[in-house]
Amino acid sequence: MTSAQDSAPPAIQITGLNKWYGLLQVLHDVNLTVTQGERLVICGPSGSGKSTLIRTVNALEGFQSGEIKVAGLRLTREPAVVEEIRRRVGMVFQQFNLFPHLTVLENCALPLRLVRGLSAAEARDRTMHYLSKVRIPEQAAKYPAQLSGGQQQRVAIARAVAMQPEVMLFDEPTSALDPEMVKEVLDVMVALADEGMTMAVVTHEMGFARQVADRVIFMDAGRIVEQGPPTTFFTAPRSDRTKAFLRQVLH
Amino acid sequence: MWLPSYATPSERLSRILVVAFAVAVMLFLIAPLFIIVPLSFSKDPFFTLPVREYSLRWYEDLFGNPRWFEAMINSAVAAVLTTILATTLGTLAALGIARPDFPYRRAIMALLISPMIVPIVIVAVGSYLFFGEFGLTNTRAGLVLAHTALATPFVVITVTATLSTYDTNLTRAANSLGASGLSAFFRVTLPNILPGVISGAIFAFATSFDEVVVALFLTAAEQRTLPVQMFSGIRDQINPTIMAAATMLLILSILLFAALALLTRKKAR
Ligand SMILES: Nc1ncnc2c1ncn2[C@@H]1O[C@H](COP(=O)(O)OP(=O)(O)OP(=O)(O)O)[C@@H](O)[C@H]1O
Numbered sequence: 001m002t003s004a005q006d007s008a009p010p011a012i013q014i015t016g017l018n019k020w021y022g023l024l025q026v027l028h029d030v031n032l033t034v035t036q037g038e039r040l041v042i043c044g045p046s047g048s049g050k051s052t053l054i055r056t057v058n059a060l061e062g063f064q065s066g067e068i069k070v071a072g073l074r075l076t077r078e079p080a081v082v083e084e085i086r087r088r089v090g091m092v093f094q095q096f097n098l099f100p101h102l103t104v105l106e107n108c109a110l111p112l113r114l115v116r117g118l119s120a121a122e123a124r125d126r127t128m129h130y131l132s133k134v135r136i137p138e139q140a141a142k143y144p145a146q147l148s149g150g151q152q153q154r155v156a157i158a159r160a161v162a163m164q165p166e167v168m169l170f171d172e173p174t175s176a177l178d179p180e181m182v183k184e185v186l187d188v189m190v191a192l193a194d195e196g197m198t199m200a201v202v203t204h205e206m207g208f209a210r211q212v213a214d215r216v217i218f219m220d221a222g223r224i225v226e227q228g229p230p231t232t233f234f235t236a237p238r239s240d241r242t243k244a245f246l247r248q249v250l251h
Numbered sequence: 252m253w254l255p256s257y258a259t260p261s262e263r264l265s266r267i268l269v270v271a272f273a274v275a276v277m278l279f280l281i282a283p284l285f286i287i288v289p290l291s292f293s294k295d296p297f298f299t300l301p302v303r304e305y306s307l308r309w310y311e312d313l314f315g316n317p318r319w320f321e322a323m324i325n326s327a328v329a330a331v332l333t334t335i336l337a338t339t340l341g342t343l344a345a346l347g348i349a350r351p352d353f354p355y356r357r358a359i360m361a362l363l364i365s366p367m368i369v370p371i372v373i374v375a376v377g378s379y380l381f382f383g384e385f386g387l388t389n390t391r392a393g394l395v396l397a398h399t400a401l402a403t404p405f406v407v408i409t410v411t412a413t414l415s416t417y418d419t420n421l422t423r424a425a426n427s428l429g430a431s432g433l434s435a436f437f438r439v440t441l442p443n444i445l446p447g448v449i450s451g452a453i454f455a456f457a458t459s460f461d462e463v464v465v466a467l468f469l470t471a472a473e474q475r476t477l478p479v480q481m482f483s484g485i486r487d488q489i490n491p492t493i494m495a496a497a498t499m500l501l502i503l504s505i506l507l508f509a510a511l512a513l514l515t516r517k518k519a520r
C-alpha cells in the first residue's frame with residue numbers, strides 16, 4: 001500500500017489456486033495478494049468457497065494446483081514448511097473451537113509451551129496479557145463451557161494472537177453468536193486492526209467491513225468476482241451477483 | 252405396583268405378571284452366585300448347602316497352591332498385555348474408520364467386529380490350526396494375540412461411539428495453533444475420547460481374563476490361565492477351590508463394572 005512496505009514480501013500471495021473436492025471444483029484460479037498490515041474482508045454466499053480459501057492458507061486444506069506464499073515462504077507439503085507457515089498464521093473459527101478439557105488459561109498457555117517453547121511461567125504471563133486485551137482476564141480459571149459464546153470467541157482470539165502470528169485469519173467469527181454478543185467480539189477485532197495486525201476476515205458484518213477493511217472481496221462459486229475498497233464496493237458494485245448479495249446482507 | 256389409581260384390573264394383572272417375570276429372570280441370573288459365594292467359605296470338601304462350618308481354606312489353597320496362583324498370574328499377565336494391544340489397535344482402527352474419506356468403511360468395520368459374532372469354538376480351532384503353523388500354540392504370545400482379536404471389537408465399538416461426539420474442528424484448531432498430528436492427538440483428541448478408550452480397555456481386560464475356550468486350545472500347563480485351571484479342576488476332581496476362584500472372578504467383574512459405571516456417570520456430568 002505504502003512505499004515503505006514495497007520491499008517487504010506480501011503477507012499472503014495466492015496465485016492461480018485451484019481446488020477440487022472429488023469432482024467438485026471449489027476454487028477456480030484464485031489470485032489474491034494481501035499486503036502487510038492490510039485488512040481484508042471476504043464475503044460471498046454460502047458454499048462459495050470462503051472457508052476453503054482461507055483454510056488453504058495455513059494448510060488446513062490442501063489444493064491441487066497454484067501457489068501460496070506467506071510472507072515470502074512458499075507453502076509445500078513439507079512438515080517443516082507447514083509448521084513455519086502455521087507459526088506465521090493465526091486462525092479464529094466460527095465455532096470458537098476452544099479445547100473443552102482445558103481451562104481458558106490452559107487453552108492459551110498449552111500451545112505457547114508446546115509450540116513456542118515458553119516456560120510455564122512465561123506462558124501464563126503472556127496468556128494473562130492477551131486475556132486482558134480481550135477483557136476477560138478474570139475468567140482464566142474457568143472452562144469454556146462456563147463462558148458465553150462471546151466470551152469464548154474472545155478467548156479464541158486471545159489464544160491465536162498470543163502466538164504472535166504475522167497474519168490473522170477469521171472464518172465468520174461472529175456468525176455463531178447471539179446478536180447481543182456480536183459487538184464485544186467485533187470491538188476486540190477492531191482493536192486488533194488498530195494495532196496494525198494483518199487480517200483476512202470472512203464475515204457478513206458489513207458495518208465491520210466499512211469501519212475496518214482496506215479492501216472487500218466478493219466470492220461466488222469458487223471465484224473472486226469483485227473487489228475494491230469498501231466505499232466503492234458498497235456504493236457502486238459492478239456485478240449483478242454482488243448487487244444481489246449486498247441486497248440480502250444489508251437488509 | 253407403580254400404577255395410577257385409574258388402572259383397569261387387566262392392566263394391573265399384566266403389570267403383576269411383568270414384574271413377576273422380571274424378578275424370575277433376575278433370580279435365574281443371580282441364583283448361581285448365591286450358591287457359589289457361600290460354598291467358597293465352606294469348610295467341607297463336598298458341596299453341601301447350607302454351609303455347616305465356615306473357613307478360608309479354599310482361599311488359602313487358591314493363593315498358596317502354585318498351580319492356582321500361577322494360573323492367576325498367567326491370567327493377569329495375558330489380560331494386561333491383551334488390554335494394551337487391543338486398546339491401542341482398536342483406538343487406531345476407530346480413528347481411521349471415523350475419517351470421512353475412509354474407503355470401504357462398512358466392510359472393514361464388519362470384519363473388525365466379526366470375532367464378536369463368530370462362535371468362539373470356531374475362533375479357537377481356527378487360531379489353533381493357524382497359529383500352529385507359526386509355532387504360536389502353547390505360547391503366551393499366541394494366547395495374547397488370539398485374545399487381542401477377541402477384545403479389539405469392544406474397543407473399536409466404544410471408541411467409535413465417543414468419536415461420533417468428538418468435534419474434529421478441535422483437531423483443526425490444534426493444527427492451526429501449530430500442533431503436529433501426534434501432539435494434536437495426545438493433547439486434544441485423546442483427552443476428549445478418553446471415556447470411550449477406558450471403557451474399551453475395561454471390556455478388553457474382562458474379555459481376556461474370563462476367556463476359557465481359546466485358552467484351552469492355545470495353552471499348555473505353563474501358560475494355563477485361571478479359567479482353564481477352573482475348567483480342569485471341574486473335570487478331574489471337583490475341587491472347592493474353584494468356588495474361591497469363581498468368587499474372586501466375580502469380585503473382579505463387579506469392580507470393573509463399578510469402574511465403568513463411575514466413568515459413564517462422570518461423562519454424563
Ligand atoms: N470436506 C468437504 N468435502 C466435500 N465438499 C466440501 C467439503 N468442504 C466443503 N465442501 C464444499 O466446498 C464448497 C465450498 O465450501 P466452503 O465451506 O468453503 O464455503 P463457504 O463459502 O465457507 O460457505 P459458508 O458461508 O456456508 O461457510 C461447498 O460447495 C461445500 O459443499
Ligand SMILES: [Mg+2]
Pocket residue numbers: 050051052171172
Ligand atoms: Mg464457511
